[in-house]
Amino acid sequence: MKKIHLLTRKEEINEQKMAEGEKVAVVLDVLLATTTIVSALQDGATEVIPVLNCEEALTYEKQYGINTYILAGELDAKPVAGFVYPSPAVLGEKVNGKALVLSTTNGTVALRKSIGAKEIYIASLLNNPFIAKEITNDWHEETVMVICSGNSGEMSLEDFYGAGHFIDCLVSEQEEEVEMTDAALAALSFYKGNREGALEILKSSLVGRMFDRHQFDSELRFAAQKGVINLAPKLENGRIVIQASIKQ
Incomplete structure (x- = not known):
């Protein structure tokens, strides 16, 4: 039987168990890493390299020409000297034709901790439906x-909501019954009860309130959009490139 498990934070990832059996990881950091990655690829980034920290990011300087990559990073949501702030609005057209080396407090760490999985997808509200279709295939x-x-x-509330949205998309694609853990069922129920309230959920979260205080309303509105980018990017050999584009 097909099964869906949910982990509510990166600290729950057991790297040894992730490598056991056939597991497909779908990683969400709605505010903001995975939203930024999906947006950067849509905006023309050649690839995204998620790193564990800014120190690791700096090691990539030797691999790229000065005009072929961008270092982006934050630590505890704060800017890091020498790094572009990793948000869709700030990166924008800067990433077109360039590699993005990305360091974030939570999302890129979760991606790296998931490397034992058979496949690792980068998910957000922006592209959840397309990842669900790709997995179903x-x-x-x-x-x-x-x-x-x-x-x-x-x-984080926004990731829990995003997980519920993804599970709703995935289950809707299935013709047979799917077995879910209680955590997965809880996320699905939470999403269904707030289906039309994506922006309100994001704004009410801890990170969302911080964004609101710093007048990042445009970032919240962007991240709250559902199914507007038809990409299903995967992490393979340490790099994220456009692996699939589903026709609407």
């Missing part, structure tokens, strides 16, 4: 691990 007995990056060891 070749889903047999693998367990789908939906991973919320969380916020510095705590569960």
Whole structure:
């Protein structure tokens, strides 16, 4: 039977168990890493390299010419000297034709901790429906691990909502019954109860309130859009490139 598990924060990832069996990881960091990655690829980035921290990001300077990459990063949501702030609005057209080396407190760490999985998808509200379609095309007995990056060891409301949206999209694509953990069922129920309230959910979250205080309303509105980017990017060999584009 097809199975869906949900982890509510990156600290729940067991790297050894992730490598056991056939697991497909779907990683979400709605505010903001995975939203930024999907947006950057849509805006023409040649690839995105998620790193564990800014120190690791700096090691990539030797691999790229000065005009062929961008270093973007934050630490505890704060800017880092020498790095572009990793948000869709700030990066914008800067990433077109360039590699993006990305360091974030939660999302890129969750991606790197998931490397034992058979496949690793980068998910957000922007592209959840397209990842659901891509997985469905070749889903047999693998367990789908939906991973919320969380916020510095705590569960994040926006990731939980995004996970519920993804699960809703995935289950809607299936003709047979799908087995879900209680956490996955809880996320799905939470999403269904707030289906039309994406922006309000994001604004009410801890990170969303911080964005609101710093007048990042445009970032919240962008991240709250559902199914507007038809990409299903995957992390392979340390790099994220455009692997699939589903026709609407």
